[in-house]
Amino acid sequence: MHEFRFEPVRMPPAAERLRREVRAFLAEESARGSYQPTRNSWNTYDAEFSRKCGERGWIGMRWPRQYGGHERSALERYVVTEEMLAGGAPVGAHWVADRQSGHQILRHGSERARRELLPRIAAGTCFFAIGMSEPDSGSDLAAVRTRGVKVEGGWKLSGTKVWTSNAHRAHYKITLARTAPKQEDRHAGMTQFIIDLAKPGVSVRPIHNLYGGHDFNQVIYDDYFVPDDMVLGEVGAGWKMVTGELAFERSGPDRFLSTYRLLVESIRALGASPDDRAAAEVGRFVAHLAALRRMSTSIAGMLEKGAQPIVEAALVKDVGTTFEREVPEVFRQLLPTEPTLGHGETYAELLGMTVLRAPGFTIRGGTREILRGMIARGLGLR
């Protein structure tokens, strides 16, 4: 392979109708003060907001109706997610379940898991976390040490997960554990389990981030029992499922819109007649965004056709997160202000929060270095 090509997609009329509905809803909600666009990101957790999204049919959009879904296209879902992010909506509570956990349950879960969980996720009342990383297993996911041991009627899990965002407020978590000793194929022998975080045998401890916020957690399993019908898919096939999920996790607008609100507020602050340098910097970002959006919508089109564009998704995430990180670095110089956290002027707060969150953009969901390795593999270099 020499080059990655991104097929164009045309948004169907239904998607454009949906876009108007979402915009109207967000305008109404922010006008009512139910959220502040400048204070949020896709990790802002707001259960009430998620419930409203569920009511409107904007979660689990692609799933079958029998499981509470809405049988909409990938492009319709794409439009809803990009409008939410561009509008600075607090979508963090349902984000993971909607983006990937629900899809995994639908594809690989037992009938009971589907019936019990999917309708609640779609209603915006049941939230998920992702449990992959461990103290000694980050980018090298095959090194997981959390063990699952077969017992009567299910599995017993023991081990420790880290960096689990929202484990302290989510209802469930999908976790990866080793269920057979490491063999020559180090990716074999791993299995995914659905964990009910309210049951005994699992404890959640906060890991505060660098700005003092609490999203991350350490999650410890101590002989935690998972019934057989909460195993995801075939025992030992967890790696394939985890990697299959990556196209969903990595290609979406959440990988290049994390600093969109800062871009918008910066344009506002620069006014109607920016000088040459400011106009050029804004224009450069606009050009980058337009190209990224084209690549990302193209992947939504490929997902719609049932493809698994994992390498293309890695490329979009690498290019997209590089862009996201440049935004605060440029505007802090064009609009000199001392960034602050809370209790300040809106722009200084938005800049402060963005600067402090930025290191995570190129780490979460696969580090830049892992992504570049995957792209190199796609180019035939590995």
Next chain:
Amino acid sequence: MSAVPDDMQQDLLKTIDRVAEAHCPKAVREAAEAGEWPAALWRELENVGLVRAALPESAGGPGLDFGDAMVALRRTAYHALPVPLAETMIAGRLLVAAGLPVPEGPLTVAAGEAKRVPWGGQCAHVVVVGDDGIGLAAKPPVELAEKNLAGEPRVQLRLAATMLTKLPKARERLLLEGALARSVQMAGALERALAYALTYASERVQFGRPIGKFQAVQHMLAQLAGQAAAASAAADAAVEASSGAPDEFMVAVAKARAGEAAGKGAEIAHQVHGAMGFTREHNLHYVTRRLWSWRDEFGNEAHWQMRLGRMVAAKGADALWPMLTGA
């Protein structure tokens, strides 16, 4: 235009590959840079119908859609063919827009003081572009012969007074058509720079293994692939929006993004090639010297970035998202 070529486009690509292979050996490239008109190559492009590819059937085109014509243009840039195909296409689009007939043969475009006119000494006709009208001049004399960094002729012409036919905002139209064509060409040249770099990285052995096995080199190539993909995406989007007349916003996006990718991509491609890529002997320079030329023609990145920035500022911060989504 679809980014993954359909059957029609596959045929076009194969045709151009064949023409490049048969009619554009290194000797032809070098002769063209020395000022010799590549007559056999041009004749072959005419024979296979590419020269009029961007014209509607009513103006003597072969009935391709604009996207197909741009796929073809992109491939000629991939092969760094030393011919004024882009200029002939641009001139043809302007003539059609003004309701004028399109003459046979290679065409180019000149505006203002007719400086640095691409292939100005070798084209049968020059479309003379004024502020609000265009006209046709046959073989005007060359005042000063220059070249761009890729050795493509960029000459000053002495234009006699020319009758202009009305074409509103003709100069702006020329700038947009030119920027669109150069964006498409840069996407093609970047694709080739990546292909060269991948080949070289898999063949060049150091420390006992191909350099493409080193993580540092792999990551550079991944970034080159990212720049090439972004340039393609931006150019493709601009082509789709411009089948009738160029779309100002999308063309600005494409030229700004592809121009930036050209510099960054060429830098990586050369770094991967080491000293070998710095020689005349290796073919990498045929595409990288074009990238370094084309990014500065029809408005550099700063020009288009500022235009985009001002468009957004004028409409206001909250209008950016509707502009990006087209809704």
